[in-house]
Amino acid sequence: MENKCLWLFGLSGAGKTTLATALAEKLPTPKVKILDGDVLRQGINKNLGFSEEDRFESVRRAAEIARLFIEEGYWVIVALITPLEAMRQSSRQILGEHYIEIFVNTPLEICEQRDPKGLYAKAATNEIRNFTGKTAPFENPAITDIVIFTENNTVEACCEQILGFLG
């Protein structure tokens, strides 16, 4: 199977990081690199904020880093909110046929209830601005490669769906 970049996108708390970690274990190779938006923000994206311009730049960097790993034969799993259609189009352009786009489609109310990182609580008190789904936009995709519903499915079942798509 040719190596791919599995690009998981969706709201904060949707399940991107959880699925990325679980999927990495299940791919048929140890050559897997996870690029997690939160982790990138601690390093290469330290100088970026959450304006639309900075989010575009963070997506561009993730896609370019993914491309470098792809060229070395790695599978790459990206876990990044990637809120706008235009951002997803630009990653598709950078990664070409290697790009598989996966919408982690979890309703905002569920993400807020889960609030695994306490970020929705901070957004509610305005401690965080430009928070996706609340004070910054998220565009649902018109077309995407795979849609995952985490609300009523286990992590295991979601992984199976993705692996099934890969064939």
Ligand code: ADP
């Ligand atoms: P994100 O990376 O999208 O911000 P996280 O993966 O950090 O989201 O958090 C998702 C939360 O939802 C975790 O607490 C996880 O255990 C829970 N969860 C419940 N069901 C699922 C599922 N099917 N897939 C992924 N996460 C799930």
